[in-house]
Amino acid sequence: MFKYILRKLLALIPKLLVMSVILFFALELLPGDALSRTMPPDQYQALSEAQKVAAREALGLNAPPVIRYFRWLNQIFHGDFGYSASTGQNIGTMLAGRLPYTIELSFYGLLLATAVGLLLGFLSAVMKNTIVDYFCTTISVFGISLPEFFFGIVFIILFSVQLKWLPSGGRMPVGAHGFFSRVPYLVLPVMTMAISLTAALVRYTKNSMMDVMGKDYIKTARSKGLRETTVSFKHAFRNSLIPTMTLIVMRLPRLVGGSAVIEMVFNYPGIGNMALTAVNAGDIPVVMITTMTTGVMVLLSSTLVDIVTAMLDPRIRLG
Amino acid sequence: MTIRKKTRNTSLAKRSWQKFIQNRMAILGLIGLVLIIAACLAAPLLTNYDPTLIDPSIRGLSPSREHLLGTDRLGRDIFARILYGGRWSIMIGVIAAMGANLLGAALGCIAGYYGGKVDSVLVSIQEMLSIFPGTLINMLCIGFMGKSVRNLLLIFTFTGWPGVMRIVRGRILSLKQEPYVESCRANGIGGMSIMFHHLLPNTLGPIIVNSTMNVAGYILSEAALSYLGLGVPDNVPTWGNIINAAKRLDIVQTLPMLWLAPAAAICLFVLSINFFGDGLRDALDPSSK
Numbered sequence: 001m002f003k004y005i006l007r008k009l010l011a012l013i014p015k016l017l018v019m020s021v022i023l024f025f026a027l028e029l030l031p032g033d034a035l036s037r038t039m040p041p042d043q044y045q046a047l048s049e050a051q052k053v054a055a056r057e058a059l060g061l062n063a064p065p066v067i068r069y070f071r072w073l074n075q076i077f078h079g080d081f082g083y084s085a086s087t088g089q090n091i092g093t094m095l096a097g098r099l100p101y102t103i104e105l106s107f108y109g110l111l112l113a114t115a116v117g118l119l120l121g122f123l124s125a126v127m128k129n130t131i132v133d134y135f136c137t138t139i140s141v142f143g144i145s146l147p148e149f150f151f152g153i154v155f156i157i158l159f160s161v162q163l164k165w166l167p168s169g170g171r172m173p174v175g176a177h178g179f180f181s182r183v184p185y186l187v188l189p190v191m192t193m194a195i196s197l198t199a200a201l202v203r204y205t206k207n208s209m210m211d212v213m214g215k216d217y218i219k220t221a222r223s224k225g226l227r228e229t230t231v232s233f234k235h236a237f238r239n240s241l242i243p244t245m246t247l248i249v250m251r252l253p254r255l256v257g258g259s260a261v262i263e264m265v266f267n268y269p270g271i272g273n274m275a276l277t278a279v280n281a282g283d284i285p286v287v288m289i290t291t292m293t294t295g296v297m298v299l300l301s302s303t304l305v306d307i308v309t310a311m312l313d314p315r316i317r318l319g
Numbered sequence: 320m321t322i323r324k325k326t327r328n329t330s331l332a333k334r335s336w337q338k339f340i341q342n343r344m345a346i347l348g349l350i351g352l353v354l355i356i357a358a359c360l361a362a363p364l365l366t367n368y369d370p371t372l373i374d375p376s377i378r379g380l381s382p383s384r385e386h387l388l389g390t391d392r393l394g395r396d397i398f399a400r401i402l403y404g405g406r407w408s409i410m411i412g413v414i415a416a417m418g419a420n421l422l423g424a425a426l427g428c429i430a431g432y433y434g435g436k437v438d439s440v441l442v443s444i445q446e447m448l449s450i451f452p453g454t455l456i457n458m459l460c461i462g463f464m465g466k467s468v469r470n471l472l473l474i475f476t477f478t479g480w481p482g483v484m485r486i487v488r489g490r491i492l493s494l495k496q497e498p499y500v501e502s503c504r505a506n507g508i509g510g511m512s513i514m515f516h517h518l519l520p521n522t523l524g525p526i527i528v529n530s531t532m533n534v535a536g537y538i539l540s541e542a543a544l545s546y547l548g549l550g551v552p553d554n555v556p557t558w559g560n561i562i563n564a565a566k567r568l569d570i571v572q573t574l575p576m577l578w579l580a581p582a583a584a585i586c587l588f589v590l591s592i593n594f595f596g597d598g599l600r601d602a603l604d605p606s607s608k
Contacts, residue, residue, distance in 0.1 A: 018447065145535075145589040147542045147559075150582045153571055161572065168568065253452040260454045261543045275455060276547060279462040287462055291455045298450050 004310050008303050015299060020076065023292045024069050027285055035061060040088045081289050086281035091289050094274060099293065101171060102263070102270035106255050108186060109193030114248065117198040118241075121205025125213070125240075126232050136202050143199025152192040152265035159188060169267035189266045193259060197251055204247050208240040215239075238312070245309040249302045256294045338602040345598020351591030355584070359405035368396035370403035370556045381576075388576045391564055397576055401584050404556035407468070409534075409588070411541050411557065415472050416533035419479030424526050427484040428514045431491025442488075445481040453478060454543060461549045468551050471544070475537055483529050490522040524603035531596040535589040542585055558585050 035056050036044045047055065056062055063071075075081075081091035124136035160168035166184050212218065213236050221231045260272030267273075271290050278286035339345055358365060368386075374394035382389045388397040430441040456478050464470040494500065495518065503513050538558070544550035545559030546566075553560065558581040565571050565578040 015447070015450075018443075022447075141590065141593070142586070145593060146582060146586045147539050147546070147562075149543065149546050149562075150578070150585075153565075153578060156568065157571065161568070250449075253450060254454075256452045256455075260452075260458065261547060264547060272455070275458055276549075279458050279549060282462070284459070284462050287455070287459045291451055291459050294455055295451045298452070302450075 001310070005307055008306055012299065012303060016296065019292060019295060019299075020073055021069070023288060024072055025065075026288055028065065030284055035059070036083075036085065040083050040090075041085055042088060082285065084278070084283055084286045086278060086283040086286070091286055094286070095271065095290065095293055098269060098271045098274050101268065102256065102259055102272060103297070104182075105186065105189055105193060105259055105263070105268065105270060108190045109259075110197070110248070110252075110255060112190055113194035113197035113201060116194065117201025118205055118244070120198070121202040121244075122209060122232075122237055124202065125206045125209035128210070136206075140199040140202040143195050143202075147261075148192060148196055149261050149265045151195050152188070152262055155188045155192060156265070169265075171269050185266075185268075189262050189268055192262050192265070193255065197248075197255060200247065200251065201244065205240060205244050208243045209236055212236045212240045242309060242313050245305055245312070249305045252301055252305075253294070253298045256298060335602040339598050342598040342601060344594045345601075348591040348594030348596075348598065351587060352595055355405065355588050355591065356409060359402050359409060362399070362402035362406070366396065366399040366402060368399035370395060370400040371554060388580045389574065391561075391574065391577055392570065397561070397580055400556045400561050401558070401580055404558050404561055404581065405584060405588070407551070407555055407557040408538050408541060408559070408585075411468065411471065411475075411551070412534040412538040415475035415479065415537040416530045418472065418476030419533060420483045420526055420530040422476060423480035423483030424487050424519065424522070426480060427487025427522075428491055428519055430484065431488040432495060432510065432514045432518065434492075438488075441484070445484055448478065449481045453540065457540065457544055458547070458549055461544070466549065466552050468555060471541065471551060475540065479533065479537070482533075483526060486525050486529060487519075487522050490525065491518055494518050494521055528596055528600045528603060531592060531599060535592040535596070538585060538589060542581075 035052060061068070079092040079096070081095070083089065084091050084094065087094070120136040120139070124133040127133050156168045159166045166187055168188075169185075171182065171185055209232075213232075218231060218235055221235045222228075226235075259270060260276060262268070263270045263272040264276060271294065275287050275290040278284075278290070366387075372395060374390075377386070377390050377394045378392055380386050380390040386396050386398065388401065390396055391400070426441055426445075430438040457474055460474040460478075461470065464474070491514075500513060500517065503517055508517075541550050541557060542559030542562065545557055545563050548563060550559050550563075551557055553563075561581040562578045565574065571578060
């Protein structure tokens with residue numbers, strides 16, 4: 001198991017390096033002065049031409065790209081991503097402020113979707129062709145057929161405008177802090193975010209369960225006289241989880257990326273909202289770095305899921 | 320040889336067709352698709368209003384006999400916008416799905432058939448591309464290239480190929496072990512011909528199913544991007560762009576038809592596509608027999 005984890009972690013390094021190379025050269029290719037991205041815009045404006053030339057020399061911006069790449073990589077490791085042209089803030093600081101919000105949203109969304117999706121999928125496989133099955137299938141069909149923001153709008157109208165139970169957007173009341181003041185603000189976005197993944201998971205878990213239920217070892221378990229609940233829980237469900245884990249890994253990017261739309265609907269100050277503001281302001285470096293950051297997040301979390309899957313299935317870590 | 324091949328083809332096609340028409344949901348999906356597409360194409364017959372004509376005198380009307388679904392804040396008839404918008408939305412979905420699947424199928428063929436370095440390079444690119452959240456990549460590209468229908472189609476094509484590439488590559492990997500491929504090679508048939516004439520047709524089933532499902536996916540993506548204001552230009556009515564007008568909470572409440580109607584259109588179309596695609600999968604996929 002240890003060897004497997006080590007191998008997975010080592011495989012991350014080349015991927016991360018390739019991503020950093022792509023990001024570096026994509027930033028290089030952008031129009032505009034590279035110097036302008038190393039300092040706040042007002043400071044850049046204040047420089048004279050001669051000062052700019054000197055600053056470029058001092059910062060080593062005239063050095064060959066390879067050397068600049070390694071210098072830049074070093075800066076990245078220290079959290080220095082340069083400055084945003086539109087807000088004048090350090091991009092690293094902007095990300096550090098927003099990223100936890102998005103991670104929080106995506107994490108709870110994933111948690112809720114996995115719990116509900118697995119439960120409903122399990123129920124509709126065990127109670128095939130009953131009203132429970134039809135109910136779950138109908139929910140999952142609608143969940144994948146409507147845009148996510150539609151559910152967001154409906155939730156706001158229902159829970160926040162009509163019933164006045166929950167706030168329609170934002171992150172927490174002004175001046176408040178702590179987890180419990182955030183909870184009401186998280187409920188609706190998390191629910192919205194979980195819908196499409198839940199819908200996909202119900203379908204997937206059901207199919208995967210049905211597959212497993214037809215296997216010989218299930219017949220063996222039944223003929224041993226085990227109770228049906230033991231068979232479906234211990235023998236079928238656990239084995240049906242493996243393809244489901246793959247689905248979750250494949251959906252991770254959509255979960256993080258999909259949050260851009262949900263963050264906008266609920267005016268939630270995460271990185272999706274930040275990227276949207278940046279695109280509208282024509283601030284491409286911010287969007288690039290945000291995209292890369294989410295890519296890294298997805299890469300790390302999918303490695304984590306791989307490791308968890310290997311714990312569930314000895315065939316993977318040995319094979 | 321040709322005759323035998325032909326009879327075998329028709330019987331397989333016939334069997335698939337019979338399997339398809341026995342599937343009630345699939346037929347329902349097909350009917351839904353035909354009805355929606357026909358209604359969008361026949362838009363000029365069904366409504367007399369121009370979907371882009373701004374008429375300040377009839378702003379924000381509720382549904383009535385003249386305006387079946389009311390008008391939006393600029394006085395445009397919502398029913399007309401839904402019908403004409405459907406043309407754009409469906410067209411964007413279909414073309415993007417075709418582009419992405421053609422590119423993905425070709426790359427999957429090449430990767431699977433040649434293997435080795437070519438394969439590992441293509442697979443790494445595919446892996447890299449599927450790490451990034453689609454919405455963010457699309458936003459980034461739109462930021463670079465600007466808003467237009469053509470750009471949107473290009474972006475969807477170039478970010479959408481990994482899925483189908485994976486499917487085709489997997490199929491080709493197992494197909495190329497078949498004796499008939501060896502016999503092709505022994506007969507001196509070139510790699511290109513083997514790939515695209517002898518191998519690719521055998522992966523057509525999954526490609527068709529995947530393309531169908533992708534149409535639904537792209538319609539949803541377009542709607543999301545347009546809702547963010549980063550999809551198609553404002554003067555092009557698409558289902559997503561119509562909802563974009565309902566961003567503010569007060570408009571959402573005062574003009575419910577502005578977002579309910581296009582959402583219903585999207586839902587019906589995507590549902591139909593999904594049912595139709597499921598039916599196609601059951602009919603075409605040999606492993607589900």
